[in-house]
Amino acid sequence: MGLRAAPWLLWFGVLGGGVAWSLHTVVDWGLEETVCRSGHDEVLGLPLRPVLFVLAVLFLAVSLLSTLASHVVWRRLRGAPADGDRAALRRQRASFMALVGLVGNVLFTIMLVMSTVAVLVIPVCAL
Template sequence: MTTRPSTRRAARWLLAFAVVGGVLAWALHLLVAWAVVEVACSIGHRDVAGIPVRLFALLATVLPGVVAVAALAVAWRLRLRHLTEPEGRRERRARFLAELGLGLDALSCLMIVFGAVAVAVLAACG
């Protein structure tokens, strides 16, 4: 059975999202939730772009968390899909990448949760 080129292109993008989506979300979380809040607090601001620092940190944790969970779900679905397909080089590669994405996305979700706990426990701006 052959698939249409547009379907294969969409599958490539989904596979790429499954592999790097969680890691990019975690990096965004680290950059935004920690760096921006630290800079704002160090120069004496109690808000970031008009949003209170604590609420900004919460948003900068929840939004990347949603992206990481979505990447984890996509990786899971792709892995299940490629377990039932006939063996071939393309299917083995896709299954490997889906499993790699599962591990990376699970780690990213865990690290975002740890960051959320730290944001909840530590007082924003001292």
């Protein structure tokens, strides 16, 4: 895979998990806070817990896809030649970015798994 063919895949692999976790945190908290403060536990006639669970699973899927993307890019680019030409340096930089994305995405995926479990275990609107 040439890096010119899919730079979006590299950036998705680097940023996808962090963006998914951040959006999950904001959307989940905002939705729960808004619904619970109104004195209800339903969103558009649906119970809040399943809505939060579906959102958590969707963000978890984005994080997993981002992890997979960074892994694919890293596997294809690792071991780039260390000579000094510009193309080799770009490949090395992209390989490093993919590795950072892979490690970060694993951590974000773990946090999203824990958040998904928390939606199932912790009562909504309990306070």
